Amino acid sequence: MSDDNGLWLLAIGPAGATALYWALYRYYRNTDKSHAYERETAVEAQPVTGSDEKVDEVKGTQKTRIPGNNVGEYRTRVERLREDDG
Template identity: 55%
Template sequence: MIAELGSVFSFAIFAASDDGGASPWLLLAGPAGGGGVYFLSWRYYRNTHKSHAFERETRVEAQSITGDEHKIKSITGTKKSGIDGANQTDHRRRVQRLP
């Protein structure tokens, strides 16, 4: 395969030198290179070739649930619906300027 690519590349160089201008292979090199860079950076940052499939590769043994349900505390008779020191309406006090 490398020998075939080498022969195609050398043929393209000779073809470009014969007509004295840019050949179509040069115009295709830009998008092909861009696509290659995009694919390699996507593969590098996504790590799709190195990812760990937790659902398939990890075995978790199910156990019975243990514990108690006891009521600890109950708050009744609350009359205030607000919070002490609330500042949602005073934006000058809430937002301070940077020095």
């Protein structure tokens, strides 16, 4: 008789794990409350506006660096925090 009384304790482990997994899945996924954008939203297309203006031109691959970069001057890019001795 003592074997039958402890059997429910073994069954509660997998059942509890399954219930916890399902509860967390439903809580974080909440698929029944989510908005189906593709089906429920009507998007009307508008004509493309704007213009293409040429700004600058670089020919060839002779320039290996961008003018004005500060890669080598890291001390000018990074400022050290100073603590007051007050």
